[in-house]
Amino acid sequence: MRAGTGKQSGGMTTGSATTQNVVEVRGLRKRYRDVEAVRGIDFDIRRGETFALLGPNGAGKSTTIEILEGYRDRTAGEVRVLGIDPHHGDLPWKARLGIVLQSTGESGTATVREQLRHFAGLYPNPRDVEETIAAVGLEQKANTRIAKLSGGQKRRVDVALGIIGRPELLFLDEPTTGFDPEARRQFWKLIRSLRDEGTSILLTTHYLDEAQQLADRGGIIAGGELVAIGAIDELGGADARVPIVRWLENGVQRQERTTEPGALVARLAAAGEPERLEVIRPSLEDIYLELVGETATIPTLEGNLA
Numbered sequence: 001m002r003a004g005t006g007k008q009s010g011g012m013t014t015g016s017a018t019t020q021n022v023v024e025v026r027g028l029r030k031r032y033r034d035v036e037a038v039r040g041i042d043f044d045i046r047r048g049e050t051f052a053l054l055g056p057n058g059a060g061k062s063t064t065i066e067i068l069e070g071y072r073d074r075t076a077g078e079v080r081v082l083g084i085d086p087h088h089g090d091l092p093w094k095a096r097l098g099i100v101l102q103s104t105g106e107s108g109t110a111t112v113r114e115q116l117r118h119f120a121g122l123y124p125n126p127r128d129v130e131e132t133i134a135a136v137g138l139e140q141k142a143n144t145r146i147a148k149l150s151g152g153q154k155r156r157v158d159v160a161l162g163i164i165g166r167p168e169l170l171f172l173d174e175p176t177t178g179f180d181p182e183a184r185r186q187f188w189k190l191i192r193s194l195r196d197e198g199t200s201i202l203l204t205t206h207y208l209d210e211a212q213q214l215a216d217r218g219g220i221i222a223g224g225e226l227v228a229i230g231a232i233d234e235l236g237g238a239d240a241r242v243p244i245v246r247w248l249e250n251g252v253q254r255q256e257r258t259t260e261p262g263a264l265v266a267r268l269a270a271a272g273e274p275e276r277l278e279v280i281r282p283s284l285e286d287i288y289l290e291l292v293g294e295t296a297t298i299p300t301l302e303g304n305l306a
């Protein structure tokens with residue numbers, strides 16, 4: 001964990017009534033045979049926030065999420081989700097979660113409306129079926145068999161099924177893969193409205209603009225370790241955000257990182273108009289790539305590269 005990344009500290013609280021954290025993870029480890037997929041991570045998700053778990057392929061995100069959802073056992077560490085150890089999560093606990101898995105499992109002969117009605121019947125306080133269909137923009141497809149939908153439309157059904165039970169905590173594992181740009185923006189609106197209703201959300205995404213648009217806080221996981229955690233606009237710390245001034249001098253590109261780009265530009269301009277002058281503020285994507293670049297591969301227990 002690098003300096004300024006805001007490592008969580010302290011013990012775990014118990015019982016959802018006593019904590020404002022919907023997720024608490026301490027020292028979480030998961031080993032698959034010779035691969036240590038998750039190597040001792042700590043983080044909390046506060047009630048009502050949207051938290052983005054970011055990281056390259058194979059970083060350990062899905063493993064972590066599946067442990068939180070109660071689908072996968074952990075090797076070590078402590079986990080509480082809505083105050084309960086997922087390993088002991090019962091049906092009433094599961095009904096408080098909404099889960100949108102990474103790959104779409106929905107096909108079959110049921111129509112969109114039939115499938116949603118069926119799932120709504122499984123929850124104690126479901127969302128209205130028609131409202132949910134409208135929320136994911138599938139009004140025109142309500143009577144279409146799910147097997148006949150496009151990939152992006154099936155993904156919307158996944159999201160609809162994830163929210164039909166009015167979850168307190170919604171897991172969204174790469175929810176907008178396969179969405180066209182307009183559908184993605186519609187989806188962002190839906191997520192914001194869920195957040196406004198008080199739903200806590202754990203989002204994984206490879207789209208950093210999506211994380212920036214939706215998340216309050218985020219964590220970057222690489223090689224099974226959390227390399228940064230914090231407010232989404234502060235990930236990586238202040239140093240990573242120092243602007244870069246770039247210009248051309250006698251045909252040679254020069255650049256300088258400075259916290260006072262205005263002063264540098266003024267100095268350069270005093271000697272004549274600088275050629276191809278630009279001031280660049282590192283984006284979340286630049287910062288992310290710098291952070292994961294160092295640890296993007298997972299070492300096996302033998303220390304070899306997987």
Ligand SMILES: Nc1ncnc2c1ncn2[C@@H]1O[C@H](COP(=O)(O)OP(=O)(O)OP(=O)(O)O)[C@@H](O)[C@H]1O
Pocket residue numbers: 032033035037055056057058059060061062063064298306
């Ligand atoms: N069931 C399994 N058995 C063995 N190894 C596994 C299993 N599931 C995942 N792994 C390994 O654990 C590591 C972490 O995988 P995981 O699926 O958690 O990554 P991820 O961050 O979700 O990746 P992606 O962005 O591609 O979904 C990878 O090296 C993967 O090969």
